[in-house]
Amino acid sequence: MGLFASAKAVVIDAWSWLNYKPLYSDNLGMPNRRAFPEAHATWVPAADERRLAAYKMLTAYDNNQVAELTAFRDGEEARERREFGDPSMFVDTITSHVLGEEQTITVPGAENAGSDQTTPEAETAERIQTLLREWADEELLPMRLLQTERQAVRLGDGVYLLHWDADKQRVRVKTYDPGFYFPIIDEDSDGSDFPDRVHFAWELPEDKARRLPARLRRITYHLDWIRPRTANGVDRTGRPLRATVMTEPTEEQAAQPVLGQGDTLDANGSITRLYPWSEKPSYKTVYLTDATWELGDLKGPVDVDSLPMDKAHYATNGQGEVLDHLDLYQDFIPVIHVPNTVPEPGEHWGQSSLAKVLQVFDELSGSDTDSSRASATTGSPILAISGKALNSQQQYTAGPGMVFTLGEGGSITSVETSGNLAELRNHRKDLRDQAAATARIPAVALGTGDPAQFTSGYQLELALGPLDSLISGMRLARDHADRLLPKFVQRLFLAGQHPDWAGLPVLPAKLMRGAYTPTDKAAVLEEVVSARQAKLISLETAIRRLQDIGWPIEDAEDEIKRIDARSFEDARNLADALGNPDEVASFLGRQAPDEPEIPPVILPAAAVEQGGLEDAEQGVADGEQGSGGNTS
Template sequence: MGLFASAKAVVIDAWSWLNYKPLYSDQLGMPNRRAFPEAHATWVPAADERRLAAYKMLKAYDGNQVAELTAFRDGDEARERREFGDPSMFVDTITSHVLGEEQTITVPGAEKAGDGGGPDAETAEKVQTLLREWADEELLPMRLLQVERKAVSLGDGVYLLHWDGDKQRVRLKTFDPGFYFPIIDEDSDGSDFPDRIHFAWELPEDKARRLPARLRRITYHLDWIRPQTANGVDRTSRPVRATVMSDPTDDQPAQPILGRGDTLDPNGSITRLYPWSEQPSYKTCYLTDAIWELGDLKAPIDIDSLPMDKAHFATNSQGEILDQLDLYQDFVPVIHVPNTVPEPGEHWGQSSLAKVLQVFDELSGSDTDSSRASATTGSPILAISGKAVNGQTQYTAGPGMVFTLGEGGAITSVETSGNLAELRNHVHDLKDRAATTARLPAVALGTSDPAQFTSGYQLELALGPLDSLISGMRLARDHADRLLPKMVQRLFQAGQHPDWAGLPVLPAKLMRGAYTPTDKAAVLAEVKDAREAGLISLETAIRRLQEIGWPIEDAEEEIKRIDARSFEDARNLADALGNPKEVASFLGRKAPDEPEAPAVVLPPAGLNPGQEDLEEAHPNGSGEGGGNT
């Protein structure tokens, strides 16, 4: 029994790559309570304890603070370990590559607007323009960088979208995944979108305002449509939302009132037709924002079972109490961004640092040893032998110092520079090992010699591991890149913004630019040959040049400028169609006005052609001398 009681539990889950650290996984496979008190809070579900501890550990690697956490277990000596920012450098590099040089929202079909694409192309162009204007106002590139850095370093990132009635636009927020608590059904395979999501974090005690430690929870819940509610109070005068009832009559008691646009189906269920749907829906999303005092939370509870009678609900800018407020939308406006494609049955991604943490630990140890060795190299160890002079037994070494030794005296220096060189070589080997494991070649890190690549093909081969890495990471983000502009369109329509009135919700995607250095000359020659051979269109050629970093901001406008100077193509078009208006439209110009043809005057009936002129010259049928002609 004693043997089995002392055996360590082996936990294999999405976070087991951290099991090698005793600080993270104790005898029962749980994180150290002193180092990770947040993970052991009473309201944190047991299934999320290892996840929250893993986030804190990864954040410590990113911020050069692993020694601070390790000191909880190994004592103050752990703080002497050196950390020189290698994990942070890896995170920044991978983040820049997965983002690409630029990010653009595109709507398929918008490129055909003004080129015979019809009304559908014009609508697509309008939606694309509105989405791009929103992206500029909402600082989308900065929000993307915030989420992507969280996803790369921690394994997960989270977007939250909501309609702002004051600013009259959709707002985009980013959340730390440590605040994100989705309620995933047991039957889900991990990829299903959760119907209930919590954002929760603790608020520290505020003695100046006499506020105790509290817990704030924001909940988005997709549920059945219920009758209309309004601000009210409960029996304890606490602000809540209450059901709106009709006035009672002699024939009928008070009845719940339906919300705007809601109808009852034959089964008694409430349905609603949303602007982006052709079929009525039975679901809507409810928002709850509440605060609990930590002293009121007694076990057993977790984030999904907090006592609602102890909650204090917040109020939005329109004065509405956020107690299951109906948002009039049939989706949860939260997007989870996993860093990698989750394993079957899993919801969470994996940090890009996960597979190289042990290498970083070795690197930190080697850096610490190198730092100590450099001290002995700069201030060498001296051994003095022989008879002391005047009884002196202590010496202080320094530049320009002269020692007087007695008979048979000698000074011996211990040479440690060789050890320092070996340690530095070991550090370089560990960095190469970390880069290889993380699939970051030296050319991607900027540490390779450019002279070793004599052609674009050699560069492409060297970037092979990075290509496979970024390809998998962008695949994990593909759904989020499509879902973001889709939700933005729906929220603008739910907010009844006039610019979006009558517009459909079109498929759009957030496109990420190139991430690797490219042999631009080789690509240009390739595009030129394919274009001249008629194998690709001008649109494809322009798009390919954009991908390699050519300064082309708008492909449609660039094509119009090219067509406006393509006089040879315009001449061929005129020969083929014989229509000046088509040719002028191709050149982006106005067709010249054609002069009207002179009216045709027909001769009088009965006269032969040409006889009319003779009659005018000789009306009497005689010549100038009066004789017959």
């Protein structure tokens, strides 16, 4: 029994790649309490302790602070370790690749607007696409994407929160630290189903200036059954909360709950609501709660999902509504979880891009530390004095320009350490190559390779093969989030009753990510020109292919119109084929000239006098036949 009681517990879960660190995993598989006090807070669920500790450890790697954490266990000597930013470089590189050169919201069918085959559906798609892109510019969406993607790459997870801002009259996007994100996942869920209840929770430190104790803030989104209407109220202690609105009682009927705007009762007595983005009534809505607790009030076995509501202090929004189960009038939780990798079956969380490379980074840190120490001995060489010195009691200090006077038979020997430094540098290069291979980032993608070694685009494409598979899998994990983001934006604009969105449907849209690898533009251009000349591809396909490799073409349809406006040879062929000036003018983007009117025939006066009307008509006829005769 004693043998098994002292055995180290082996924990294999989504965070077990950190088990090799004693600081992270003790004999019971739990993180060090001194290094990770946040993970051991009383309100943190036990299932999230290792996740929060892993987030802190990964953040330390990104900020060159692993030595500070290690000092909690190994003492102050651990702070002497060098960290030169290799993990941060890997995170930045992978983030830039997974984002691509540019990010654009597209709506299928919008590309057909403005063409000859324009339909009302295409015009609507083009209108929604324009509104979404204008919103993205106002909301600084590329910056929000960069914030979330960097967290997803570094920590394994990223989180968006979307909400309607009544003051700014637009949808807002906020990026949350995944360490604040606590979804309540059903035990029967396979991990891919989005939870019906999501908490964002974090501690607020004590504010002595404002006389505020340490507190816990929790924001909750809960998808639940539609209930009767509520309004601001207070409890017996004067604490603000929301209370059910009741009708005035009468002699015939007691007071009854009031239904919300647009709500109806079905035959079973359940409340239903028809949302503008749905064709059939829904029984569900999302409730928002924003509350704060004093940490001293959290006693007993409670966690983030079971906090005592009688101790909560509710916040108030800009419209003066108490955020205590406030009905948001929407049937979806506006939270988007972005996993860095495709989760394992039954898992909700992604995996950090640093997970499989951390041990190599530890070796790199050790090599950097050794190189720093070796460089000190190389710059200030070790000297050994042998033989007889003039003054055996003298202490010698080496420095530039120093002269040592020795006695008979004395000598000075220098210990050469530059070779050791060179070997350490070579070892560091080998470790960086190992890290790049493990992370599937070729040296050319990191910027440490020699581009001259690739004589063609095909060789470069082969070298980037591991990166292609890496980014392909990461973008697959983000595909659902890239579709949810514009979908939620459309729904929230409709829920906010913005006038520009009145009467518009919710159409499928997607956040498209640009190219992430360098392209042999000359080879692609030659390929496009050859295919176009052989009439194997259309002009539209050729233009879009050039857009894909980074040509400065903003709108393919406009570019095609400008090309056609100067294609006079094609216009001549079109005129010969159709014989229709209007079609040719439309092809060139111009207006066909008006056809000249044929002037009426005016008979010469002399001919009428001499020969009469018949002779004049005969003369005109001869003239039209080109006889050259003079009708006069």
